[in-house]
Amino acid sequence: MPKVLRADNMNKCLGCFTCMLTCAAVNHNNHNLAKSSIKVKTRGGLQSKFAATICVACKEPACAEACPTNALVRRPGGGVKLIRERCIACEKCVSACIVGSIHMDYDRKIPIICKHCGACVRMCPHNCLSMEEVTE
Amino acid sequence: MLGEDFVRVLYIDLENRKADIRERKDLYKYLGGTGVAAKLLEENMKKGLPPLHEEQPLIISIGPLSTIFPVVTKAVATFISPHTGEYGESHAGGRLAMAMRNAGYDAIVITGRAHKPTYLLITDRNIEFKDARAMWGLDIEEVGRVVREREPGPGKRSIIRIGRAGENLVTYSCVNVDTYRHFGRLGMGAVFGSKNLKAMIIMGERDLPISNLKEYFKTYQEIYKKATQTDAMAKYHELGTPLNIKVLNAINSLPTKNLLQSTFEHADDISGERFAEKNLIRKVSCTGCPIGCIHIGQFRREFDKGYEYESIAVSYDHELVYALGSLLGIRTSDEVLEIIEEVELAGLDAMTTGVVLAWATEALQKGLITKEDTLADLEFGNTKEYIKAIDYIADRANEFYYTIGNGLNEAVKKYGGQEFALLYGGNEMAGYHTGYGFALGQTVGARHSHLDNAGYSYDQSAKELKDEEIVDYVIKEEKERNVLTSLCICLFARKVYDRPTILKALHSIGIDWTDDDLTRLGNDIFFTKLRIKKELGYSLENYRFPKRVFETPTLWGRMDEERLNRLLRMYIDRVEKEYEDWSRGQ
Numbered sequence: 001m002p003k004v005l006r007a008d009n010m011n012k013c014l015g016c017f018t019c020m021l022t023c024a025a026v027n028h029n030n031h032n033l034a035k036s037s038i039k040v041k042t043r044g045g046l047q048s049k050f051a052a053t054i055c056v057a058c059k060e061p062a063c064a065e066a067c068p069t070n071a072l073v074r075r076p077g078g079g080v081k082l083i084r085e086r087c088i089a090c091e092k093c094v095s096a097c098i099v100g101s102i103h104m105d106y107d108r109k110i111p112i113i114c115k116h117c118g119a120c121v122r123m124c125p126h127n128c129l130s131m132e133e134v135t136e
Numbered sequence: 137m138l139g140e141d142f143v144r145v146l147y148i149d150l151e152n153r154k155a156d157i158r159e160r161k162d163l164y165k166y167l168g169g170t171g172v173a174a175k176l177l178e179e180n181m182k183k184g185l186p187p188l189h190e191e192q193p194l195i196i197s198i199g200p201l202s203t204i205f206p207v208v209t210k211a212v213a214t215f216i217s218p219h220t221g222e223y224g225e226s227h228a229g230g231r232l233a234m235a236m237r238n239a240g241y242d243a244i245v246i247t248g249r250a251h252k253p254t255y256l257l258i259t260d261r262n263i264e265f266k267d268a269r270a271m272w273g274l275d276i277e278e279v280g281r282v283v284r285e286r287e288p289g290p291g292k293r294s295i296i297r298i299g300r301a302g303e304n305l306v307t308y309s310c311v312n313v314d315t316y317r318h319f320g321r322l323g324m325g326a327v328f329g330s331k332n333l334k335a336m337i338i339m340g341e342r343d344l345p346i347s348n349l350k351e352y353f354k355t356y357q358e359i360y361k362k363a364t365q366t367d368a369m370a371k372y373h374e375l376g377t378p379l380n381i382k383v384l385n386a387i388n389s390l391p392t393k394n395l396l397q398s399t400f401e402h403a404d405d406i407s408g409e410r411f412a413e414k415n416l417i418r419k420v421s422c423t424g425c426p427i428g429c430i431h432i433g434q435f436r437r438e439f440d441k442g443y444e445y446e447s448i449a450v451s452y453d454h455e456l457v458y459a460l461g462s463l464l465g466i467r468t469s470d471e472v473l474e475i476i477e478e479v480e481l482a483g484l485d486a487m488t489t490g491v492v493l494a495w496a497t498e499a500l501q502k503g504l505i506t507k508e509d510t511l512a513d514l515e516f517g518n519t520k521e522y523i524k525a526i527d528y529i530a531d532r533a534n535e536f537y538y539t540i541g542n543g544l545n546e547a548v549k550k551y552g553g554q555e556f557a558l559l560y561g562g563n564e565m566a567g568y569h570t571g572y573g574f575a576l577g578q579t580v581g582a583r584h585s586h587l588d589n590a591g592y593s594y595d596q597s598a599k600e601l602k603d604e605e606i607v608d609y610v611i612k613e614e615k616e617r618n619v620l621t622s623l624c625i626c627l628f629a630r631k632v633y634d635r636p637t638i639l640k641a642l643h644s645i646g647i648d649w650t651d652d653d654l655t656r657l658g659n660d661i662f663f664t665k666l667r668i669k670k671e672l673g674y675s676l677e678n679y680r681f682p683k684r685v686f687e688t689p690t691l692w693g694r695m696d697e698e699r700l701n702r703l704l705r706m707y708i709d710r711v712e713k714e715y716e717d718w719s720r721g722q
Contacts (some may be wrong), residue, residue: 014428016421017234018360025353031138031204031344032238034292041291107343123357124410125364125426 002077003131004057004116005038012126013050015040019120019129026119028105028112037114038129055079055101055114057134063113066096072113077134082113102127137242138200139347139646143172146241148263149333151190151248155263157241166197170225170284170660172243173214177223178246178668186325186331187224188305189517190703192423192656196236197243199624200634202424203234204352206360207369209422209630211236211313212621217322218330219307219488220562222674223665224322225583228296229422230314232338233624235294239340250332255283255297260340260481275299275481276312279335289339293718297335299327299483305329306541308488308564309530312480315606316420316430316451320485321563321585333433346512355644357639364426368631372429375417376423377454378408380567382464387596387691389570393516394494395558398569398688402467406457411469417449422626429628435470450476453655458567459490459605464497465516466674478523480528489529491564493522499553506512509536538620555683560584561676565685570595571692575685576703580711587627603699607706611714617656622661661720666711676708 020036028035037096039053057078064072064080072093073085089109094102102111137144143163147156158583173195179392180193194215199423217224239260250265253272257264259336271279276299283295294314301309303326309325310318319325328334346352363369371379384390385403397604406411415433422430426581434449450473460479461472479486497514499505507513511528512521528537540547545562548554559566560575563584569576575593578584586592588608617627625633633641635651642649686697690706 014419014421014426016426016427017423018206019422024347025204025346025356029346029349031346032339032340032342033234034238078561106341115166123360123426126428126689 001133002075002136003118004077004079004134005114005118005121006130006132007038007052007056007128008130009032009128010050010052013040013052013128014126015042015050016125016127018024018123019052023125037101037112038120039101039103045075052128053100053118056099057116061080062096062098063093063102066092068092076136077116079116080113081115082110084110087111088117104118106118137238138344140202141244143168144712145176145245146242146258146263147241148244148246148258149248150246150250150254150333150594151263153250153265154538163243165657166190166661167657168242169197169201169210169212169622169624170214170618171195171657172199173212173225174661174664174668175241176245177214177216178664178671180247180669181216181672183671187218187221188326190331191247192216192327193331194246194324194327194331195243196232197624198233198236199242199622200645200647202624204424204645205356206363207425207427207626207632208591208624209233209626210264210621210624212624213311213319213321213324215324215327216233216672217307218305218326219321220545220584222562222672223582223669224324224327225665226319226321226324227315228311228317228319229425229626230317231294232296232313232421233421235292235338235340237344238292238342239338240342240344244329246333248560249330249486253332253334253521254395255335255337256333257287258336258338260342271334272303273300276483277315277481279313281314283335283337287337289337292341293337293339294560295335295337297483298328298333299481299530301483302326302329302597303334303531304541305498306484306529306532307543308485308492309483310485312483317422317430318485321487322583323485325483328418331471344453348644351644355640359641360426360635361530361631362628369427370629372628375408375412376419376429376431377413377719378431378452378457381407381456381457382409384568384570385449385462388689389568389691391458391466391558391565391569393465393497394463394520395565395569395684396498396554398690400462400465403462403464406465406472408454408457408467411457413470415452415473425626426627432471433473435473448473448477450480452476456486456566457492459487460522463490463494463567464522466519466522467517471519471674473590474519475526482526484526484530487566488543488564489526491558492529494523495544495547495553495557496525498538499551502553504551504553505536509534511537524671530588546624558680558684561679566592568592568595569685569688569690571690572601572695572700572703573598573606573609575695575700576606576707579679579681579704580610580707581614583663587617589617597633601692603703606703607710610707615662618661619654619658622657635712663715666715667719676704679704
């Protein structure tokens with residue numbers, strides 16, 4: 001069964017950003033956590049709780065619908081895959097995603113799309129993240 | 137700079153509102169952190185001018201492993217300390233190292249004085265000098281909020297700022313880093329204040345490609361496992377550093393009531409265990425640290441009759457619970473948190489503030505000063521009066537508070553009471569009355585911090601005390617810690633980052649150093665700092681320890697004054713000889 005990323009235990013989050021550093025390194029070969037697909041933020045100031053903005057694995061992905069070149073194709077279980085050679089960096093997917101999970105990598109001129117690979121889950125020290133088996 | 141053989145330095149000139157960037161190949165051999173920051177201080181300081189003169193520099197540096205390896209979280213600042221008049225160095229965690237890394241600056245050198253209150257915006261694409269006139273006078277929390285709301289980049293930025301104490305040039309004012317961390321000691325807040333600099337916000341999205349992902353990530357995971365799956369760091373996450381309160385209390389080492397005692401009858405009530413059970417509401421991390429040692433405690437305050445309450449959350453650590461707890465005779469964890477909050481908002485160094493207030497309490501009891509001086513009824517255990525006094529320090533409310541706002545060294549010149557002023561090497565005592573190792577260590581340490589050389593750790597682990605061994609330990613440990621802090625590794629992870637691990641991490645990002653290179657580095661930094669100190673007139677000749685430290689038992693019984701003086705002599709002689717040899721080799 002396909003798996004998708006969930007962030008159901010963010011109450012446990014320490015704000016260490018290891019998930020972001022891992023995603024940026026493993027998926028984007030970069031040390032800058034600005035390249036991470038998962039984005040941990042406080043809800044406003046460090047005194048508030050942490051929250052994670054992640055791809056919620058839509059079954060009917062608005063980002064793919066908005067893409068004029070079919071560069072985003074639906075993946076099994078939800079969410080999308082980026083076909084890089086089709087992408088023209090129009091950024092329509094960024095505004096189409098209402099949870100704000102997509103942002104641009106302006107160095108490479110592509111949107112940063114979650115692959116639901118689970119690397120962040122494996123490196124989270126406090127079990128905030130998980131991979132959930134879902135039906136196709 | 138990652139993947140390059142230079143250190144990328146951002147120079148900020150507040151006077152002329154200009155910035156400059158230089159790629160310094162010559163600094164590369166110091167790696168970063170304390171090594172680079174000490175060198176940059178040495179070449180930019182003006183030795184004839186006072187510490188808070190506008191031409192004096194302020195430096196912040198990170199290292200090649202910063203943020204991209206677990207628990208490599210610190211930024212190191214250097215400046216001339218307005219508190220001691222000599223070498224100033226302070227370390228802070230939070231998000232600052234990550235923000236500098238992402239903005240693409242290994243070090244920042246700030247000189248000059250802004251014409252009006254200013255805050256700095258530093259990113260990979262922009263440097264701006266912004267109007268902070270309306271922020272002048274705001275407390276740490278408010279200035280943080282204002283900057284957060286005005287500027288972009290939530291989650292990936294660092295905001296560092298000062299409170300009233302820094303604006304008023306209190307020599308032990310701190311710079312707050314991202315709410316819960318601090319450049320605490322030696323008065324960096326006053327250096328900000330003297331430059332009309334209220335805050336800095338740093339962030340960036342600079343492209344930082346990884347040169348060898350396979351090797352880097354393999355090494356990263358190994359270190360991550362060591363940090364999270366062995367017991368090397370577990371204690372820092374569980375109870376955190378306040379674990380020490382009970383430990384030290386049980387061995388006559390918890391400074392209490394201005395060190396009239398070294399055990400505290402209420403130690404259990406302010407212990408790490410008590411905080412955890414009663415006040416702890418969450419733990420957080422510095423960026424890149426999977427441990428999460430920052431403990432946040434909450435207390436409830438009645439601000440009006442009719443069940444009117446507010447809840448307040450602040451971070452607590454051993455040093456704060458000691459300085460603002462046992463040393464002031466504070467009996468409950470709630471009250472300790474309440475005092476911490478006041479110190480936080482004003483932007484003071486918690487340790488020095490506690491030690492200064494403890495001295496003032498005893499000086500008032502002994503009649504060296506009067507209520508007219510203190511304005512508050514200072515007495516051990518009286519939280520409300522201490523809170524008033526903290527405000528008076530930050531505001532420099534009268535002549536007495538102006539004087540103690542320059543630290544105990546200045547206070548005793550005017551009011552006496554040197555014998556019970558808890559100073560080691562000109563800096564107020566840290567929370568370990570463990571014996572000779574600690575006393576010597578804080579006195580001789582380059583930044584007069586217990587963390588320079590961890591003498592307290594020697595005291596606690598030695599089977600018997602040997603003079604040669606104490607001196608040897610303090611010197612060796614300080615040199616080794618220079619290696620760790622040149623890489624900005626949090627000292628809590630010192631057991632994770634042994635030499636082979638450091639070399640492996642460096643190798644994985646293309647820095648091929650040897651064990652000998654690291655030894656050379658630790659030694660060079662040690663003596664570079666000493667050279668700076670000498671330039672600034674520092675000397676331990678004729679140094680006198682306060683009588684009080686000999687009157688109250690330590691883990692090893694009462695210390696003998698002659699023996700401690702002898703240890704200091706041995707230290708000076710050995711280091712001077714080594715320094716001569718080193719200088720000749722330079």
